[in-house]
Amino acid sequence: MTIEELIGKNVIEESIKRIIEKDKTLNSVLRIEKIEGNKNGKYFGIPFLVKDNILVKGTKTTNASKILENYISPYTATAVEKLLQAGFSLVGKTNMDEFAMGNTNENSYFGPVRNPYDINRVSGGSSGGSAAAVSAGYVPFALGTDTGGSVRQPAAFCGVVGFKPSYGMISRYGVTSFASSLDQIGVLANSVKDVALVVETMKGKDDKDSTTLNHTTDLTDNLEIDLSKIKICIPKIVYDTELDASIRNSFYEAVNFLKQRGAKIEIIDIPELEYVVAVYYIIAPSEASSNLAKFDGVRYGLRSPSVGLSEMYRTTREIGLGIEVKRRIIMGTFNLSSDYYDKYYSKALKVRNVISRKLYDILNEYNAIMTPTSPSIPPRLGEKLSPLEYYLMDIFTIPANLAGLPAISIPFGFTKGLPFGIQLTGRQMKDEELLKISYTIHESTEKELPKNV
Incomplete structure (x- = not known):
């Protein structure tokens, strides 16, 4: 209901x-x-x-x-x-x-x-x-x-x-x-x-x-x-991406369905979209590694009974966090390290701005x-x-x-x-x-x- x-x-x-x-x-x-x-x-x-x-x-x-x-x-x-x-x-x-x-x-x-x-x-x-x-x-x-x-x-x-x-x-x-x-x-x-x-x-x-x-x-x-x-655009990347065949067919049906009801639909090239996954998986893990740093056994949640501060940090996070969370924290920490900050994180922020501006222009x-x-x-x-x-x-x-x-x-x-x-x-x-x-x-x-x- x-x-x-x-x-x-x-x-x-x-x-x-x-x-x-x-x-x-x-x-x-x-x-x-x-x-x-x-x-x-x-x-x-x-x-x-x-x-x-x-x-x-x-x-x-x-x-x-x-x-x-x-x-x-x-x-x-x-x-x-x-x-x-x-x-x-x-x-x-x-x-x-x-x-x-x-x-x-x-x-x-x-x-x-x-x-x-x-x-x-x-x-x-x-x-x-x-x-x-x-x-x-x-x-x-x-x-x-x-x-x-x-x-x-x-x-x-x-x-x-x-x-x-x-x-x-x-x-x-x-x-x-x-x-x-x-x-x-x-x-x-x-x-x-x-x-x-x-x-x-x-x-x-x-x-x-x-x-x-x-x-x-x-x-x-x-x-x-x-x-x-209404004017709707479809990024060309949709047709270039390796879609499940059933998904592709259903999407074609959706496009035709909307066209039959008067919607104006055009396919346009947005080459910037090729970089969205790479940009996201630099920025998101980087922010996550910083945000999740507080879950170390000192103030929130689980605390390992290990002797020594460094050992307590390590074992608390080892037993308390799952594999995917650990993977993203490691990725983010690497991206933010002094040797790679400019090479990855800083560059990803610049590309993010390019992608955003392109999408704003298209939606005008x-x-x-x-x-x-x-x-x-x-x-x-x-x-x-x-x-x-x-x-x-x-x-x-x-x-x-x-x-x-x-x-x-x-x-x-x-x-x-x-x-x-x-x-x-x-x-x-x-x-x-x-x-x-x-x-x-x-x-x-x-x-x-x-x-x-």
């Missing part, structure tokens, strides 16, 4: 019961954490879930890591505080890739999240728990975080809507930092309308986060738009950039792929984070019996325009595309 349909109904206990009864298979919810919202709020009685790297006072925030297995949040994230004030009620914390590093949700200390459409496949990551929980019908929406596609990619894999707003739209206060210049809270829901409502509730300037910006346009106002007045001419959300279908659990193969799964989602642009994944039917999602990237701080385009497309697909059997 949508949020509007649930107004005036208290379904908190029903939601908790559903999670307890059904989630043993999916492993999408780590813990039930019941916190009722403002009883006088418009949305009282409507439940939601929060990814376990977002703080809620008095609850555990583990980041799906052994090192924070028993860490209790001392305060509540601004975004969650706003939802509670509006009446929404928290019912639990969702599973994720450890410290949000991963795109299959297999990098969790508490075990992988399974895809509701095929429990032998991954849910996507790093917000895979939130995506799977919404897809399974536990709650009408859940919060995730998106650093390089961590809301949109699992949304595509699980057949739900996943939205990453413009950088600065929603406060990051209370979010465990992975890569601060890229991180954003995002929303996963079954409809674009619900996404718009939730983001409208959370958005706004926050004195506790200096990167936040004011946005005065109501995101929920008049979501219908005439597609014949087009309303949105369209790609598949992911170049592949959800891998099977335990499928042996190299780190590089995993990293390339983010090739279409990373650009929006590098440039701080809003981006959304919306379901577009099925391929090989699994959900397929298309991604639209919009103009900076013009989230309302992107949501209108996405709403109109999603409503059309809901009415006209065949359902999966």
Whole structure:
């Protein structure tokens, strides 16, 4: 059910019961954490879930890591505080890739999240728990975080809507930092309308986060738009990339579907996009190595009983952190070392600026950039792929984070019996325009595309 349909109904206990009864298979919810919202709020009685790297006072925030297995949040994230004030009620914390590093949700200390459409496949990551929980019908929406596609990619894999707003739209206060210049809270829901409502509730300037910006346009106002007045571009790299054949065919169908409804679609060359994965995997691990330095056994979480400070640091991080987190910390530390800072990190920042400026220029001419959300279908659990193969799964989602642009994944039917999602990237701080385009497309697909059997 949508949020509007649930107004005036208290379904908190029903939601908790559903999670307890059904989630043993999916492993999408780590813990039930019941916190009722403002009883006088418009949305009282409507439940939601929060990814376990977002703080809620008095609850555990583990980041799906052994090192924070028993860490209790001392305060509540601004975004969650706003939802509670509006009446929404928290019912639990969702599973994720450890410290949000991963795109299959297999990098969790508490075990992988399974895809509701095929429990032998991954849910996507790093917000895979939130995506799977919404897809399974536990709650009408859940919060995730998106650093390089961590809301949109699992949304595509699980057949739900996943939205990453413009950088600065929603406060990051209370979010465990992975890569601060890229991180954003995002929303996963079954409809674009619900996404718009939730983001409208959370958005706004926050004195506790200096990167936040004011946005005065109501995101929920008049979501219908005439597609014949919309210009969409498709980067040529989509056709040059080695896509799964079923993904390629489904994307062709999506393009034709939109053309038939009047949208103007053009293919353009954006050669700068060839560098997005390389740039991201220099900048993100570098910021992560700095942000995660505080998890050393001194103040937060797990502490090894080793003798001596250096030995305590080493053994705490050795036993407390998973392999992917260690890999990215090492990558980032290398990039920031005195010998390689200028060669890698400094150069990556310059290329990031070039990519961002190019995307801004393109979006002065087009309303949105369209790609598949992911170049592949959800891998099977335990499928042996190299780190590089995993990293390339983010090739279409990373650009929006590098440039701080809003981006959304919306379901577009099925391929090989699994959900397929298309991604639209919009103009900076013009989230309302992107949501209108996405709403109109999603409503059309809901009415006209065949359902999966």
